[in-house]
Amino acid sequence: MGDKIVILEDIQKIYQIGKVSYQVLKGIDLEVEQGEFLVIMGTSGSGKTTLLNIIGLLDKPTSGRYFLEGEEVSKFDSKKLAYIRNRKLGFIFQAFHLVPWATALENVLLPLLYRPEGFSKDDEKRAISLLERLGLGERIHAKPKELSGGQQQRVAIARALITNPKLLLADEPTGNLDSASSKEVMNIFKELNAEGLTIIMVTHDPEIAKNGKRIKVIADGIFVDEKQV
């Protein structure tokens, strides 16, 4: 179990809408190794986002067990989950979700706000060098609306990386980007993965999916296919 970062055992998710209950995840088993680049594919409504929410500790499964780095996080309370999200996970969203009134640099620093030790001058240097590495050295004081989609997504990546996460979660990270920007973002992902970062990415675009090392396909709440790239 030591080198398995994520273990899901029979994860089910049932949504209750009034009297009708609707089962979105119908028993997901999954093991993700340290350093993997896993892609989850599937048609719209198949349950990809729901699964990623659960892996990202933003949502709780109706039943099943979830181990993250050996800890059974499905038993943690909300305070502990917030701590894990802050220390171990990084999120990339399709719609970037940057804070609109903050600059690129401030957005990158935001996760450190929720650490008791606060900011040091070092953190700021680290954030700037992250932005430089992602090609945004000139735009560190720009507001999100002054940046292109690709640039915004790169700020979001820097924000996810500032905490040195163990696991990077990305839900359709290229969904709002043109093909050139998509390619840039995928190159960054591959580079990060090559440095040892574990990545789980959701997409329904087969071209994008090819960037991963392993692809799992979900259909109607259950994994149906797996292939190594």
Place this chain on the structure above:
Amino acid sequence: MMLKYKLLWGGLFYKKLRLVLSIIGIIIGVSSLLLMNAFGEAAKIRTLKEIETFGPEVLMVVAGNVRVSAGRAIQTEVTTTLKPEDAEALRKIGGIRFISPYFTGDAIVRFAGNTVSTVLNGVNEEYLRLRKFSLEEGRNFLKDEILSYKKVVILGNKVKAQLFGKENPVGQTILINKLPFKVIGVLSPIGIDASNADQDDQVLIPYTIAISAIYNVDYIRGIFISVEDPSNLPFIEKQIDSILSKRHKVTEKNKDFTIVKAEDILQAKTQTTNLFSSLVKSISVLCLVVGALGVTAIMTLAVNERKKEIGIRKAIGAKERDILLQFLIESVIVTLLGGIMGVVLGVGLTLILLPVFNYPLIFPVIPILTSTGLTIIFGIFAGVYPSYKASKVDPIVLLRSF
């Protein structure tokens, strides 16, 4: 360090119109609260000043029935049975310090082409000390001048200014209802006393000449009495009552005089001011409540609008408590901003309006403290609901909506 606060509350100044709107309600609430409190304070100080000239040791016998209404002793009928001899008869009561008969009426006063219509009060030489009035110029009446019907006059400060300007009037002769009177003194400024009479707008002459030569009657309107020891007042009051009842051959039922104490006047007065001030206080607290509700409404709107921001914060590790605190403090900041501006506005208005309404000028320290304190409390209350809502925002909104 600054960065931390920027990241926490930078969003507050992002939508300026919203911020301004929520601040305006608070400004109105706080400034009106402060203004009302300041007026209350000033009224208290004014009343204290008034009591100085109509102190707790002073009482007054008034001819006829008297009603005390809104701090003013109102004579309900004219009675002619109170005589100067009654005043003399009261002197034998022990513990009395000063006694002055009193007759009041309107008068036209003239000097060198200036004409003033004012209040004429006929009194004796003890009256000034009894009322604790001091002289700016000249001297008091002599006992002999009272007894021998001398035409001498002491001018109220305003009357002096109207007739003589800056000149010294002592020794000059003025006409009161066409009779010549020699000016012997001028009162220092006094202001409005407990009976709401402007004591600067009067002239004082011997009561003897007032009733005989000017009004041509043989009765007086009242008797001013001051006692050595205010705690004796109820006892002395009883003696006055029995002596006068005997002299006038009246009983409780057909009594033709009334005894008025400073206390009676004060009581009626504080009752009305208390009623007034509690009314305005509740109105201004209401303003503050409305202001706070405005903050609540606008903060709730802001929380809905900023769901994404809240979701991001949660996704990257903010606990519910962090979000709750952030928004609570945000609404306190908003109310404090409004509060500070409201205090500035309120103090400005106070300093302008107090003199306009003839109140003593005070710097409203206590009202500032109370309205600031109340603002902080209301700010916290205003923030509770929206902050709670903010802390409950589910971060999965981020992955669902785009």
